[in-house]
Every structure is written in structure tokens, then in C-alpha cells.
Amino acid sequence: MTLTCGIDVGGTKIAGGVVDPEGNVLAHSTVQSPADHVEAIEDAIVDLVNKLRTDHPVEAVGVGAAGYVDRSRSKVLLAPNLAWRDIDLRAELEPRLDVPVLIENDANAAAWGEFTYGAGHDVDDLLLVTVGTGIGGGVVLDGQLYRGAFGVAGEVGHLRVVRDGQLCGCGKHGCFEQYASGSALVRNARAAAASGGHAADAVVERAGGDPDRIDGKMITDAAQEGDAFAIEQLANLGRWLGEGIAALATVLDPAAVAIGGGVSEAGDLILEPLRVAFAKHLSGLPHRPLAEIRSATLGNRAGLIGAADLARR
Amino acid sequence: MTLTCGIDVGGTKIAGGVVDPEGNVLAHSTVQSPADHVEAIEDAIVDLVNKLRTDHPVEAVGVGAAGYVDRSRSKVLLAPNLAWRDIDLRAELEPRLDVPVLIENDANAAAWGEFTYGAGHDVDDLLLVTVGTGIGGGVVLDGQLYRGAFGVAGEVGHLRVVRDGQLCGCGKHGCFEQYASGSALVRNARAAAASGGHAADAVVERAGGDPDRIDGKMITDAAQEGDAFAIEQLANLGRWLGEGIAALATVLDPAAVAIGGGVSEAGDLILEPLRVAFAKHLSGLPHRPLAEIRSATLGNRAGLIGAADLARR
Amino acid sequence: MTLTCGIDVGGTKIAGGVVDPEGNVLAHSTVQSPADHVEAIEDAIVDLVNKLRTDHPVEAVGVGAAGYVDRSRSKVLLAPNLAWRDIDLRAELEPRLDVPVLIENDANAAAWGEFTYGAGHDVDDLLLVTVGTGIGGGVVLDGQLYRGAFGVAGEVGHLRVVRDGQLCGCGKHGCFEQYASGSALVRNARAAAASGGHAADAVVERAGGDPDRIDGKMITDAAQEGDAFAIEQLANLGRWLGEGIAALATVLDPAAVAIGGGVSEAGDLILEPLRVAFAKHLSGLPHRPLAEIRSATLGNRAGLIGAADLARR
């Protein structure tokens, strides 16, 4: 039984796991991410792998990282949160780990994980949309992870949903993640709470009276307790997700769309309005089939499970 | 040498050709399309194939049709211009033609033609955008024509480029083809000519003095003779194409984008502003590579060449 | 008691009335409008006035006409529906009628009528929005009809509500009347009915099975009988009205906004969603007061009543 190791490098922490061919995580560990020192991150990855493989010998390592990874799955072209530019991560890690290493975009790795073991195990064409601070995405087409001509396909968070819309960190206006991410949720809720009357009072109270301290969890908690303002904030997020996914489905025609990421924990408070908006905005109904909208099932381990599986192949 | 026949069924005419494995069209013929009678179209296709194969025996027939074709490449789910709904065209044609028949969306067929023999022969990932009355598109990914989970991928003409924008025949607002097609070109030029001062005079004169008779050819002709109004109309079309293609490239990451269709004959008058807008609106530059924008090279035979080649495989 | 005559020149008919200083219409008559012959319209106006004043001698005539009327209230700069360009209507009519004549934009006249005798009799600052085939508007500020530096103020139907939105007959994109007029209502309903599933069935049935024959009355009738599709169409119109009026109120700060025109007959089916959208989109709440949204009360006689009253002053 071939075991491989999957690593998920985030801006705040690095998670690793030993994964078997059935997708089980036999060992798991997490360390803080020394985000802005390339060498420190490499050291942390090596340490994490070495720790994990003491009990479970692994034959390959897959590393998922937020950013542009080149087509050869070796080099990170740009990882905004990690201060990486043109780092040949595979060339650095392989000699130190002494097993084959593969680098992959983190959302691609998660999409592969969900496709192989999770929400998309029963379809050939899966779109994964991860909704966290930003929006990430990965596409599996005809059973293959689609990486693009240059390795940067599936940057769904930067699909434009509003022309001349909200300025994005990428320098463009109107990107999907400026409307449908956790950051957008919080920004809109804070603005509405700061400027409007008493509708937001219950959420502001959770924030200690300061609208600028509202966070995503407060909104979700309040919504789950029935607060109308919070419910509407999540519904608004869901509607934007549905609109953006309609645009993506027009091009990609997936069989299913899995919604992952921290924000997706609000469940049907987001998914129901999402489904309605998706059907409302998808061109061609009822003459074309409608992809199924599902919750992702692997949680925040999707990335490392996917990276480990890609490394095995 | 295996010969196959490709058929391109349009709203006004049906074109057919015998194609060899190098993509050469050995014989070619066209008949009027009896657009709204399903059986008459089938008869016309059978007659056309029979006529073409008298001198060139063909081993298979590929039919490209505008509309949704199901994943099995047999059934036309919806072909708006042909009044077809749920027609199993393969089941109708195969017994009458006595060779294998394959049905494909016409833009997909054209994309495959350009990929195999035309503008995309040197790349693995090609996006074809055909700009005619509407906008069609086809995507070849990792060397494979990508058809989608349900067979309806690549409906790029209905990607939303403006939220709440121009109403589309599909019932949605803001579709790409409402901004960057030949119809959009003509509609905008007519409106500008009807409402504005004298800028459009030269184009209106070509239309016999009636702004409502302006057509695409008049605009292109005037632009090629240096008319500023006409040049701006084409540049505007090009900019919208660039914006829409930037959105598509964000998701699909093609190596090259080929621009086909009748409107593309205006060449650099469209392509230059297109390239500028594409680079301006593509998220991630300069950290990600930029796909090359090219003219399609097979002209209006791309669809039948591609259909013939798909039937061969 | 001074009596004056008010004339309302529309694209299909010309209405006239004798009005007393309390705003009562003592006599009323209507003739077909010979829309595209300037002289025939003038003849019709003269005949209509002469007929009306046989029993009620009038001391002045006010004429409301759709179009740009110059600041001197004499000349029609442009009346799209009447094929008028730079017609000095007052100079034509006064010698033939032998009483003072005043020309006014029809929506301005209606606003003045509503301000003086109707929905705005109790306020100093009234915005009238008339929702018919297009959208017209008139503004009364500090008790005075505001006509603008050039006489063309209050063209609220051409306020842009969507950048790059639906093309307007005026040659620009995204004008208010492309989203919130009766024409927009019908266009959107037809498109939704033609492209979508069975939601619109009840309305399509009223149109004899042909989505392209849906008209505004069918939608209103169906909505009043509880049809969900029709109710949503009217609600959508109301929401757009609310958004546009929020923009207008940001600039004009009226005490009240009266909604007139044929479409307004749908009443609360439009007004309730309008009010919600107005409050939602108005910047500055709750720190600024909210204008009251009212139904206009003079119906289709507002224009002639207002024109007659303006002629009196």
C-alpha cells in the first residue's frame, strides 16, 4: 500500500498529512507558517514531512500552495500571501526529502481531493469553489485535473462579475471574490451596520458594539439563531455565488459544483439562495441540464488529501 | 486514405465537404437551409452527402449544428435557429446514410478544425471565439475537445459581461454576444448614427441615408477607408471582445485564442484594440503568461473540416 | 373666473380641456393625433381649442408636448414621437388662436398639475415620475416648476441606472426608462416567457399562447389575480423605479415623489417594492429624511390641467 504525504501551505499555517490510496489520513500535523521567509517555509515543510513519515514511510510528497504554479508542477510563479516569486520549490525540496515532490495550486489540489474522495467522487466533471478570505477554484474535466496551458487555469476568484466594480487586490475591478468571499461578507456587513439604523444591532452587539469588529463567525452564528440582518448577509453572499457559478457553468458545464471553504459552513443559509440564483442566471434553461450544487465534504483537509493523491500518480 | 464528410448546418444554408486526413477539402457544396422544417433539413443533409460522395467515398459523416448537442453526440437538445428540440439527429441520419454519423455543436466543430489544421495546430489548449451574428465558442483542452458534463460547455456567447446589461435572446441580461457580436456592432452603430450629429455621416451615406440600414460590411468598408466613426465602432467591438476573453482566460488559461467568424474579417481594426483590452483586463499580469490572440485561418470551412475530422476519429 | 385651455399632445392622440382656477375640467375632448405632419397637428390643436371654447371662453392656451421645449416656452427643439425639430409652435398658434399660448414639456406640465391640484398640493418640492411607454419626469422646487437653464431639465427617463446597460432609443446605454418603463416591463416579461419553463404560462395564455403578444395590461391583470410570475415582473419594475428615484432624491431632495402614468395603475404591486428599494438605495439614511412615495392623483389629465394652469399665470 503506497502512502504519500500531502502538504497544504497557507498564509498562517502549514498542514500536512500521510494519506493512503483510499484517501484516509493516517497521520496529521500542523505548524505555524513563517509566511514571508521562503527558506523558513521550506525548512518547515521538510520538518513536517520528516515528522509525519517517521511512522508512515511515504513514497512521494505533494505540496499545495496558494498561487500560480507553472505547468511543470515545479515552480511557484507567484504566491501573494507567501512573498514567493519564481521559486522552484520542487528543486529545493526534492534533494532534501529524497522522494519525488510535486507542487500544485492549493485550490487545484483541493478540487482533486474532492473529486477523488469527496463531493465529486461520482462525477467526471467537477467544479470546486472554495469560499474563504478570497475565492479559489479548481476544475476537473473528463476525469482529469485541468491545469491550463500555463498552469494557471481556474482562477475563478478573479472572474469579473461586475464591470467597474469593487477594486480587487489583483488591481482589477469587479472580481468574483470581491462580492462572494468571506471578506466581502464582512466588509458589506460592517458597512451596513455602520451606516444603517437598528437592523444590525444584534450582530453589532456580538462585536462588542463596534461595527468594525464584526467577523464572519458572528454573522453565521447570528444567522443560525434567526437574526434577519445576518440571514440576509449570508443570502446576499449566496446569491452572488450563484451568479458567478452560473457564468462558470456556461463555460465549463460541470456535472456538479462543490462549495468548500470556511464560509461554506453556513450551509443552507448560503446554499439555498445560491441554488436559486444559479438557476435564475444560468443561460439556456430549461433546455440544458442544471449542475448539482453540493457541499464539499473533505473540509480543510481537501487540499492535502488531493496533493497527496496527485503525488502518488 | 480515409475520407469523411463534414456538414455545417446554419440558419440560412447548409455547407458540406469531403475532407481528407490532412484537412484538405476535396469537394465542397452548399444548399439553402429549409430552416424550420426538421425533415426537410434532414433530407437536404442526405442529398448533400450523397452528392458529395459520388466521387469521393466517405466512411463517416460529422454534422455541426448551432445548438445544444447532448454528450452522446447524437441528439440536438435545442437549436434556436433551426426550430429543433430534442431531435435524435444521428438516429435519423445513420440508417439513411449507412455510415457512422456524429453530431457536434458547430462552434465545437470549428474549434476542433482550427485546433487540428488551423490557427491552433501548434498548441494544446485553444479557445476559439467565433464572432458573427452572435458569439460562439469552442475549447480544446490538453489536446481534447472539451464538451462538458452535459455536452453544452463553451457557450461563451452567454457569459455575462455586464450585470443587468443588454437583454439577450436567451432571456438573460448582459451576455457577451450582446456587446461583442456583429449584431451588437450594427445595433450600436445604428443607434449612434440615429441620435448623434454628423460623425456617422459617411456610414449613413453608404446605407442610402437611412441609419437603420447600416450593416456590418458598411462599417468595415468605411473603417478600412479610414472613417473615424467606423473605426471607433470596430475598436469598441474589439475592446469588448478583449474584456470577455480576459474573463474566459482567467478560467480556461488557453495557450492561444483564435478569433473567427465573419466579423473577424475586419482584422487588426478589431484585433489590435482586442489585444490591448485583453492585457488590460486579465488578472494576474505580469506574473502569469498571456495567451496569444490570433486570427482563425480556416474561414467559414472550419466547422465542416472539424466535423469531418471528429467523425474520422 | 379666468378659464384657460390645456392641450396634451401625445404620439397617438391629442387631448384638450377647459380648466378653471380650482383645477376643474369643465369641458374635455380628444382627437386622433396626425403624428407625423406638423401642420396637421397644428390644425388639430386649433380645431380642438375652437371646439372647446365655444361654450367656455378661454383667455390663454397651454400646450404640453413630449420633447425638448426651449426656455422661452415657445419652441419645440425636438419631439421624437411627433417628428418635430425646431418648430416655433407658439409663433404658429398664437395668431390663429388669438390668445396667449405657452408651450411646455408634457411631463413638466403634468408635474405642475399634480403639484397644484393633485398629489403634491401639500408640499413645496415635488418630483413627478410618469411611467408609461417611457419614463418622463418633472420637478417642482421651492414651489416653482424647474425648467433648467435651457428648458430641458428633468429628463429623468434618461438618467443612467446601469453603466453599459440596455441600449436606449436616445443612443446611450442604461437609461432609467430601459429598466423601469412599461416597455421594459413588457420586454423583460416576453423574454422570460420565451426562454423559460412554465412559470409564465398563465400570462402567455392571456397572450393567446404567443409570448411576443404579452402586453402590460395582461401582466397587471394576471398579477392582480395572484399570478406569481406577473407579480414578480411588476415587483421588478418597482424595484428599478425605487433605485432610480433614490438617485434622483440624492440630488433633488424632494418632499414627495408622485408616480403617475399608465403603469402606475398597478398600484401597490409596484409601489410597495418601490418603497423598499428606495429606502434601501438612498444614501444617508437614517440621518436624512425620506421623501414620501405617492400615487399621482390626476390620472392622464394631469398634463392638460397643468398646461392650462401654467398658461393662466
Add this chain to the structure above:
Amino acid sequence: MTLTCGIDVGGTKIAGGVVDPEGNVLAHSTVQSPADHVEAIEDAIVDLVNKLRTDHPVEAVGVGAAGYVDRSRSKVLLAPNLAWRDIDLRAELEPRLDVPVLIENDANAAAWGEFTYGAGHDVDDLLLVTVGTGIGGGVVLDGQLYRGAFGVAGEVGHLRVVRDGQLCGCGKHGCFEQYASGSALVRNARAAAASGGHAADAVVERAGGDPDRIDGKMITDAAQEGDAFAIEQLANLGRWLGEGIAALATVLDPAAVAIGGGVSEAGDLILEPLRVAFAKHLSGLPHRPLAEIRSATLGNRAGLIGAADLARR
């Protein structure tokens, strides 16, 4: 000769002047604004007036303040930068100053100043647009300052120019000042500089190599020295101003539009693209006259000159 005192209360400083009936400023002084202490600001205003009137006895005081001022010109409903809510400023100041006091919105005061002594002295209908950190505006119609039914007319900075656009501090999306103010200029330039290639290098160099330190002056300075990036940033601002002013002119029909505020110092680098965009986006041309776009002429004293003049009347 009646002298009056005008005070302009800003977020960072308070300016005052003694103004004669010809609009000459006979004495002028400025103090730091203790922005968030209401009483301290009142004390500062009293001290400033007392200092100014030692040599020039004044008969009335006009105070311009950013925020909503009620129709009675007495109460400040909301002044976001000054932490004022429902302060009856006149009732506080009159007993201490012992002359009549009038409170006015600062942009209204500036509009009145420009109308009476500056860019609008020759017209009856003037729109002033002040472009600073935000966008303010004031309208003079038929020779009267238009204040609105509730005193809050002319909030042009919150006219929506992009539906679902950039989030504004007011809690709404797409406000004019999010696209055409000095803040928007800086935000867009920083984002473009941070994400793009080398186009912005000259401006970034002025900012000591840090895109986040780019300010408006650096952009204007670079543009005046011919830097293409900086010129385009100002042109973009100008185009947005032109679009928004076209919307305002559609409703208000001013004879002239004066552009004031700190950003307007860039002059034709902004005004030329502004004029082109204004004419391009104004509905009704060439059948309606086009308002003249002018530079404001009173600079940052427009507010106090206008406030002083309003207090005199």
C-alpha cells in the same frame, strides 16, 4: 458697507474670513480643527470670529460645514468627519457671537460663492462639483441656492454611477465619489502600481518605492511632467467626472458646471477628458444645448465667501 464673516469648518482645519459685498476677503485666518469635540469646535469658531472682527465689525456670520444641514439652516443633522449628530449649531453660536448666524452645507456655500463672485457669476443655473477626498456639490437654480425639501439636496458625491460598484463609506455601492474623487484616484493608482508591470515606475519612485505611499500630488506632478501612467490616471478621473456630470445635467440642466476642489488643480489634464466624456454620455445631443464645463475660480475660499454672502442676505 455691510461686512460679514464666513467660516468653513473642515475635518482638519477651520478657515474664516471677513467678506465685503463685492466678495473681497478683507481678513483671513485659519486654525486647526479639534475635529471630534463638538464644544471645542464651537469654541474655535467663536475665537476665530472674535479675532477676525476686531478690525472689521461684522453684522452676521455664515458657517459652512460638511454634512447634512436642516432646512432651517440651523441644525447639523450629521457631519461624518466632525462627529456631529443633531447639533443645533446656530442656537449654540448666536448667543455667544451676538450677531445672526446661519449654518449651511459647505458645498452649498461654495456653490453660492462661485455663483455670486466666481465661475458662475454670468449664469442663473450653476452646478458646482468639488473634487477633493470625496465629491461635494451644490446647485444654484434660477438664481437661488437650491437646498431641497429637507435641506439635503445636491449630495452629488453619492449619486450612483455603477450599480453594485465600489463600496462607499455611506454604506451603498457605486457612489460617484468612489470613482471620481481624489481618494479614488489614489486608490486606483496604488492598485495599478502594486499589481502591474513597470508602467507606474516613475510615480512609485516619487513615493519612495512604495506604491502604498502614492498620493494625489505625486500623480499630478508626474502627469505635468509628461508621465504616461500619471496622465492616464488623471484622464480616467476626468472621464468618470464627465459621466457623472452627464447624469446630473440630464436632471438639472445647468448653464455651466464649475469644477472645484483640490484635485481640480490638475486642470486640463482632468478637464479635457471630462469634457469629451460629458458630451459622449449626455443624452439628447445635438438637440439639446451642452452646459459649459469650467474651472472654479475662488479656490478653497469659495466656501467661506459663499457662507459670508448667504449670512448677509
